[in-house]
Amino acid sequence: GNSVTQMEGPVTLSEEAFLTINCTYTATGYPSLFWYVQYPGEGLQLLLKATKADDKGSNKGFEATYRKETTSFHLEKGSVQVSDSAVYFCALATSGTYKYIFGTGTRLKVLA
Amino acid sequence: DSGVTQTPKHLITATGQRVTLRCSPRSGDLSVYWYQQSLDQGLQFLIQYYNGEERAKGNILERFSAQQFPDLHSELNLSSLELGDSALYFCASSVGAVGVGRNEQFFGPGTRLTVL
Numbered sequence: 099g100n101s102v103t104q105m106e107g108p109v110t111l112s113e114e115a116f117l118t119i120n121c122t123y124t125a126t127g128y129p130s131l132f133w134y135v136q137y138p139g140e141g142l143q144l145l146l147k148a149t150k151a152d153d154k155g156s157n158k159g160f161e162a163t164y165r166k167e168t169t170s171f172h173l174e175k176g177s178v179q180v181s182d183s184a185v186y187f188c189a190l191a192t193s194g195t196y197k198y199i200f201g202t203g204t205r206l207k208v209l210a
Numbered sequence: 211d212s213g214v215t216q217t218p219k220h221l222i223t224a225t226g227q228r229v230t231l232r233c234s235p236r237s238g239d240l241s242v243y244w245y246q247q248s249l250d251q252g253l254q255f256l257i258q259y260y261n262g263e264e265r266a267k268g269n270i271l272e273r274f275s276a277q278q279f280p281d282l283h284s285e286l287n288l289s290s291l292e293l294g295d296s297a298l299y300f301c302a303s304s305v306g307a308v309g310v311g312r313n314e315q316f317f318g319p320g321t322r323l324t325v326l
Contacts, residue, residue: 132314141212141300141317142253187253197243197266198315202252 100125104188104201111178111208119173119204121162121188129190131155131164131171132198136185145173145186178208213237214318216301222324228289231321235282235303241265242284243304243315244276248297259284260306291325298322 105120123129130149134142146155151166160175171188188201213236223229235242244256246269255268259278270276273291278284288295299322302315 134317141214141319142302142315143212143317144314147314197255197258197268200253200255 100129100190100192100199102188102190102199102201104186104204107185107203107205109204109206111206113180113208113210114177115208117173117175117178117182117206119186119188119206121171121173121201123169123171123188123190125169125190125192125199127192129192131162132189132191133160133162133171133173134187134189134200136187136203138184142187178206180208180210182206183208212316212318214301214303214316216299216318216321218321219319220322220324222326223291224326225291225293227291227325228287229291229323231286231288231299231301231323233284233286233301233303233318235284235301236316239303239305239316240282241304241306241313242278242282243302244270244284244286245300245302246297247300247320248294251297253300256286288323293325296323296325 101124132147133145135145136142146157148155148164154163185203187203189198191198215234240261243258246254256270258266276286298320300320301318304313
């Protein structure tokens with residue numbers, strides 16, 4: 099079945115450090131891929147998405163590229179801020195299904 | 211603000227009781243999804259409705275049920291509650307259901323359920 103695997107957290111970085119959160123997936127067909135972010139006490143918000151191979155999603159300085167050959171969708175940011183501290187979820191959805199598969203989430207802590 | 215509203219924000223109840231969580235989707239969205247988020251299970255998809263009809267089921271217990279009404283709001287009913295049902299329950303909505311990959315979900319702020 100479809101699944102998403104994320105790196106375990108927490109990830110602790112200093113402000114302005116480079117961020118990578120790994121995400122790999124297993125899916126039949128051609129899924130769309132998403133990163134959601136959950137700030138403390140809030141619901142999930144869509145951060146970025148990519149709907150086909152080699153697409154790059156980007157938003158708020160975050161980027162992720164849909165790599166079909168490695169079945170990956172790693173999240174990157176060149177310079178993190180304290181305000182980026184949150185839990186990040188990788189997710190996939192396949193066309194014709196009605197549900198998203200979420201990873202377990204990776205908590206990011208950015209220290210000033 | 212995603213435009214998805216959930217009530218109540220917090221709910222404290224006892225084992226064996228029954229509760230109802232309510233969700234109003236964004237204006238124009240026809241699909242509603244329910245998720246359970248707990249410390250040990252992560253984010254689990256429970257059920258999805260599209261325009262009043264059930265479309266997909268995930269890891270939803272038989273003690274739980276949901277429905278979507280003609281005005282598109284949805285309710286999640288949890289009965290015979292157990293301690294392990296304590297969790298955050300999120301509702302999400304999207305425009306459609308077909309080709310779900312083209313319809314991102316917008317999440318509500320959640321209802322925190324505590325079962326004592």
